[in-house]
Amino acid sequence: MKTVIRNTTVADRLLFLFLVTASVAGIFVSREAMPKGSDVIVEINGKTAYTFALDKDRTFPVPGPCGDTVIEIKDKKVRVSEAHCPNRLCEKQGWVVKGVIVCLPNRIVISVGGKAAHSPKDIDAITG
Amino acid sequence: MQLQDKYRIAVLSAYALALHGIESLVPTPIPWLRLGLANIVTLVALVLYGFRTAMTVTLIRVILASLFTGTFLGPSFVLSVGGGVTSTAAMGLTFLVFKDLFGPVGLSLVGAFFHNTAQLTLAYFLFIQRMEAMFVIGPIIVLLGALTGVANGAVSGLLLKNLLKKEGGRIQNDNEDERRAR
Numbered sequence: 659m660k661t662v663i664r665n666t667t668v669a670d671r672l673l674f675l676f677l678v679t680a681s682v683a684g685i686f687v688s689r690e691a692m693p694k695g696s697d698v699i700v701e702i703n704g705k706t707a708y709t710f711a712l713d714k715d716r717t718f719p720v721p722g723p724c725g726d727t728v729i730e731i732k733d734k735k736v737r738v739s740e741a742h743c744p745n746r747l748c749e750k751q752g753w754v755v756k757g758v759i760v761c762l763p764n765r766i767v768i769s770v771g772g773k774a775a776h777s778p779k780d781i782d783a784i785t786g
Numbered sequence: 787m788q789l790q791d792k793y794r795i796a797v798l799s800a801y802a803l804a805l806h807g808i809e810s811l812v813p814t815p816i817p818w819l820r821l822g823l824a825n826i827v828t829l830v831a832l833v834l835y836g837f838r839t840a841m842t843v844t845l846i847r848v849i850l851a852s853l854f855t856g857t858f859l860g861p862s863f864v865l866s867v868g869g870g871v872t873s874t875a876a877m878g879l880t881f882l883v884f885k886d887l888f889g890p891v892g893l894s895l896v897g898a899f900f901h902n903t904a905q906l907t908l909a910y911f912l913f914i915q916r917m918e919a920m921f922v923i924g925p926i927i928v929l930l931g932a933l934t935g936v937a938n939g940a941v942s943g944l945l946l947k948n949l950l951k952k953e954g955g956r957i958q959n960d961n962e963d964e965r966r967a968r
Contacts, residue, residue, distance in 0.1 A: 673892050674936055678933075684925030688922050
């Protein structure tokens with residue numbers, strides 16, 4: 659170990675310090691700059707029908723085969739407050755901060771979490 | 787190209803290929819994290835025998851390794867070639883311009899950084915094209931690259947020291963021959 663350290667020049671150490679500080683700073687900066695699950699996306703029949711900001715309270719009906727499904731956004735949370743499908747699973751799921759609410763009979767998918775949470779990881783592999 | 791150079795390149799490429807293979811057997815915490823052990827050989831080749839040898843060895847290593855693993859001309863092959871060529875070129879340039887400023891560790895860091903940057907750029911243009919993903923993944927990759935770069939540089943430094951001590955005279959002569967030939 660000693661010989662390794664003695665083998666390095668001043669420029670080596672400065673370069674290492676610079677790279678490490680820059681990348682650690684970059685990690686924090688990019689984390690701050692990332693949008694945090696800020697959108698509510700409502701998909702009907704697999705197509706995006708509405709996109710709403712999560713931080714604004716609102717209640718809106720979405721029409722479907724079983725009647726209107728009422729979606730409520732409040733305090734940065736989403737729920738289905740009224741559904742007319744047989745099982746009402748979406749209603750029972752209650753408030754959701756991040757993730758998905760699915761109403762199969764009405765073919766409605768409500769997902770929270772912006773783009774980042776909506777799509778899976780992008781990078782499959784990097785090889786040397 | 788002299789016969790001796792051919793032998794040298796063949797031996798170095800064999801070493802690099804072996805390290806490349808061993809490296810894929812070493813388990814890493816993150817699947818796409820690679821140690822870049824083959825870079826040790828590139829670095830040693832660069833310092834001892836010059837830029838041309840290093841580049842040839844890198845190209846042979848990348849192409850043969852991809853043939854063995856069946857990824858030749860595939861997407862990961864493009865990333866491999868891009869990273870390898872860019873990092874070798876960057877190290878060669880650094881070695882040429884700042885000969886006394888950087889030791890093996892610094893050269894290895896430069897190589898690792900440019901390897902990562904080249905692969906990120908290629909990945910961006912070829913596959914992902916989403917800037918925010920780059921911003922998230924970039925710093926992490928650069929940080930990991932810096933850590934593995936230091937390790938590789940340290941090993942290369944020790945290797946170079948021993949090689950130069952053992953057969954310093956001979957290698958020096960070879961280098962002079964090369965220069966005279968040019």
